[in-house]
Amino acid sequence: MNNKNLYKIIALLLIFQTGISWAQDEEKIRPRIKADYFKVMDEGSYLELSTSARIERKNREVPHLELEVFQVIDDDDNSLGKVTTSAEGKARFQLGNIIKYSPDSSSFYNFLVRFKGNDKFKRASREVSVMDAIISAKHVVIDSIDHIEGTIKDVAKDSLIEDVALEVGVRRLFKPLKMGEEFNMTDLNGTVVVPIEKGIPGIDGNLFIEVAVVDHDDYGNVMQTIEAPIGVPIVKDASYDERSLWGPRNRTPIFILVFTYGLILGILGIVVYLINNLIKIRNS
Numbered sequence: 001m002n003n004k005n006l007y008k009i010i011a012l013l014l015i016f017q018t019g020i021s022w023a024q025d026e027e028k029i030r031p032r033i034k035a036d037y038f039k040v041m042d043e044g045s046y047l048e049l050s051t052s053a054r055i056e057r058k059n060r061e062v063p064h065l066e067l068e069v070f071q072v073i074d075d076d077d078n079s080l081g082k083v084t085t086s087a088e089g090k091a092r093f094q095l096g097n098i099i100k101y102s103p104d105s106s107s108f109y110n111f112l113v114r115f116k117g118n119d120k121f122k123r124a125s126r127e128v129s130v131m132d133a134i135i136s137a138k139h140v141v142i143d144s145i146d147h148i149e150g151t152i153k154d155v156a157k158d159s160l161i162e163d164v165a166l167e168v169g170v171r172r173l174f175k176p177l178k179m180g181e182e183f184n185m186t187d188l189n190g191t192v193v194v195p196i197e198k199g200i201p202g203i204d205g206n207l208f209i210e211v212a213v214v215d216h217d218d219y220g221n222v223m224q225t226i227e228a229p230i231g232v233p234i235v236k237d238a239s240y241d242e243r244s245l246w247g248p249r250n251r252t253p254i255f256i257l258v259f260t261y262g263l264i265l266g267i268l269g270i271v272v273y274l275i276n277n278l279i280k281i282r283n284s
Contacts, residue, residue, distance in 0.1 A: 028117070028119075028120060028121055028122045029053050029055060029120060029121050029122065030121070030122040030124060031051050031052065031053045031065065031115060031121045031122070031124045032051065032052050032053060032124065033049065033050075033051055033067070033113055033115060033124050033125065034049065034050045034051075034052070034126065035047050035048070035049050035111075035113045035126045035128045036048045036128075036215075036220065036221060037111075037128055037221060038220065038221045038222075038223070039098065039133075039220065039222045040223050040225075041134065041135060041136075041222070041223065041224040041225070044094065044095065044096045045094075045095040045096065045097070045098045046092050046093060046095055047092070047093045047095060047111065048090075048092055049067060049083065049085065049090065049092065049093060050085070050089055050090045050091075051063075051065050051067070051085050051089045051115070052089060053121065061088055061089030061090075062085070062089050062121070063085055063086060063087045063088065064084060064085060064087070065084065065085045065089075065118075065121070066082055066083075066084050066115070066116075067083055067084070067085065067091065067093075067113055067114065067115055068081070068082045068113070068114050068115075068116070069081055069082070069083070069093050069111060069112070069113055069114075070111065070112040070113075070114065071101055071102070071110065071111055071112075072110040072111065072112050072127070073102050073104070073110075074104075077112060080093075080095075080111075081093065093113075095111075098130075098132055099132065099155075103131075103132075103156065107131055107132075107157070108129045108130065108131055108218075109129070109130055109132065110127065110128070110129045111127070111128045111129075112125060112126070112127050112128075113125060113126045113127075113128070128220075130218065130219060130220045131155075131156060131218045131219055132154075132155040132219075133152055133154055133155060133161065133213070133218075133219040133222050134152070134153050134155060134222070135150060135151065135152050135153075135166070135211055135212070135213065135223065135224040136150070136151050136153075136224060137149065137150045137151075137209065137211040137224045137225075137226045139209075139226065139228040139230065140193070142193070142195075145195050146195070146196045146198075146228070146230040147193050147194060147195050147196065148168050148179070148196060148209050148211065148226075148228070149191060149193050150166050150168060150184075150194070150224070151189070151191045152164055152166060152190050152213060152219075152222070153190060159190075160186075160188075160189055160190030160191070161186060161190045162187065162188055162189075163185055163186060164185070164186045164190070164213055164219075165183045165185055165186075165213070165214075166184050166185075166186060166192045166211055166212065167184065167210075167212050167213070167214055168180050168184060168192070168209065168210070168211050169209070169210050169212075170196070170200055170207050170209060170210075171207075171208040171210055171225070176210050177200070179194050179195070179197065179209075180192070180194035180195065181194075196209070196228075196230055199232055200230075200231045200232065201231055201232050201233075201234050202231030202232065202233070202234065203233075203234055204229075204233055204234075205229050205230075205231045205232060205233040206229050206231060207227070207228055207229075207230055207231040208226070209225065209226050209227075209228055210223055210224070210225050211223070211224045211225075211226075212224070
């Protein structure tokens with residue numbers, strides 16, 4: 001076999017192997033990565049991550065995928081760590097204080113979330129770019145009405161941010177109870193002033209008020225929480241410890257106990273009486 005034919009065979013084998021690899025890659029599923037930036041004042045920042053894919057014509061969460069987070073500086077990707085999604089396809093990557101990272105020339109902090117792929121899923125990635133902002137909030141009284149004043153500031157520009165929607169709400173178990181208008185837009189001073197409704201219950205009369213910018217294109221999600229003594233104290237229901245129908249088991253009303261135990265003793269007396277008569281009939 002001459003060298004020319006040998007080269008042809010090698011080329012055909014390479015093409016065949018490439019075709020097999022390409023076909024196998026096409027059979028894999030491409031996952032989608034969602035990454036949202038959150039900053040909680042006085043606590044730190046984190047990325048809220050989730051993975052999903054279209055499987056059998058339905059969008060489904062993809063669990064147990066290992067994601068690696070990078071900070072992108074110019075053309076360099078610096079690894080910050082890895083995190084694995086939960087059974088619901090969700091994960092949280094703690095960034096800490098964002099000022100420890102390096103922004104680009106436009107004052108944006110750039111992060112990359114990457115999945116390197118496995119036997120079932122293709123590679124995937126998602127970029128997140130945010131600017132740093134801070135929110136301050138305080139309780140003020142205007143015309144004898146309680147208000148919350150919230151202000152947002154761009155850290156890099158050291159300037160207040162005008163025309164940004166700030167959400168104000170009272171913290172509750174599942175989601176905040178929103179206050180004010182649907183969109184509370186900041187004024188020239190980067191401030192909104194929102195009245196707080198009267199009669200909202202709180203432990204010892206204290207309410208936790210959240211002021212936040214949500215899903216902003218430049219700043220992501222930033223939240224400040226303050227405690228204000230402007231609620232109605234929650235009064236413990238003392239009747240729970242009294243003997244009542246709605247009380248605990250050890251607080252059953254006396255008349256029910258007497259009636260129940262009397263009924264049981266009466267039935268037992270009848271049973272004993274019948275057994276005694278049966279014994280007498282047998283012995284007679």
